[in-house]
Amino acid sequence: METIRGKVSLDLDLTGLNARLTNYNRVILDLGTGDGRYVHCLADNFADAFVIGVDACRENLHEYSRAKLPNALFVIANAQELPSELNGLISHITINFPWGSLLESLLTGDCMLMHRLELISRSTTSIDVRLNGGALAEQGWTLEAGAEQIYNNLISAGWHIKTPVMMHADVLRKFPSTWAKRLAFGRDPRAMQLSGYL
Ligand SMILES: C[S@@+](CC[C@H](N)C(=O)[O-])C[C@H]1O[C@@H](n2cnc3c(N)ncnc32)[C@H](O)[C@@H]1O
Numbered sequence: 001m002e003t004i005r006g007k008v009s010l011d012l013d014l015t016g017l018n019a020r021l022t023n024y025n026r027v028i029l030d031l032g033t034g035d036g037r038y039v040h041c042l043a044d045n046f047a048d049a050f051v052i053g054v055d056a057c058r059e060n061l062h063e064y065s066r067a068k069l070p071n072a073l074f075v076i077a078n079a080q081e082l083p084s085e086l087n088g089l090i091s092h093i094t095i096n097f098p099w100g101s102l103l104e105s106l107l108t109g110d111c112m113l114m115h116r117l118e119l120i121s122r123s124t125t126s127i128d129v130r131l132n133g134g135a136l137a138e139q140g141w142t143l144e145a146g147a148e149q150i151y152n153n154l155i156s157a158g159w160h161i162k163t164p165v166m167m168h169a170d171v172l173r174k175f176p177s178t179w180a181k182r183l184a185f186g187r188d189p190r191a192m193q194l195s196g197y198l
Pocket of ligand 1: 032054056060095096100102103180
């Protein structure tokens with residue numbers, strides 16, 4: 001699979017990945033990681049976890065992927081075509097403030113995405129999906145209706161999801177991702193969090 005550090009792409013096979021993962025039981029995957037700030041923050045704060053950021057767009061990843069954290073890795077891939085090297089490895093999935101085709105796949109219950117999420121999971125993987133109103137409005141949904149649609153799609157795909165919880169500006173301000181900060185100080189500082197497990 002293609003990984004990135006700074007501006008340099010590196011191919012990492014399963015043997016190489018397993019070598020990086022030795023000694024880490026907890027493996028967190030952040031899908032649609034953007035600039036990778038969230039991954040950097042988790043890896044820096046939880047030395048016992050290995051954190052993988054995945055995004056389809058490489059340009060935003062240059063800064064945070066440069067940091068030499070032994071427990072962070074950045075992968076260039078589409079969410080709907082996650083590399084098979086990740087299969088069965090992930091103990092926790094986060095999807096923070098998705099837009100574009102990632103959000104569309106969540107809204108339609110796209111089986112390519114749902115199947116990939118299942119393939120990368122272990123028997124008891126947990127998930128957090130955080131949705132913002134602006135991105136949902138661009139796809140024709142209100143925050144509440146979009147969150148309910150994605151809740152239903154995750155349930156249909158086999159996830160056990162709790163009732164969605166509203167995230168207001170105070171929570172967004174403290175959330176360590178670049179997009180959360182933008183939302184917190186933007187026109188519509190509301191998001192919804194869906195949490196559950198497989
Ligand atoms: C609004 S940004 C959020 C970035 C980050 N999670 C944060 O909280 O700052 C949404 C990200 O989803 C990524 N994305 C959209 N569709 C994707 C897909 N199909 N596969 C992987 N990444 C995707 C975009 O490239 C973008 O970086």
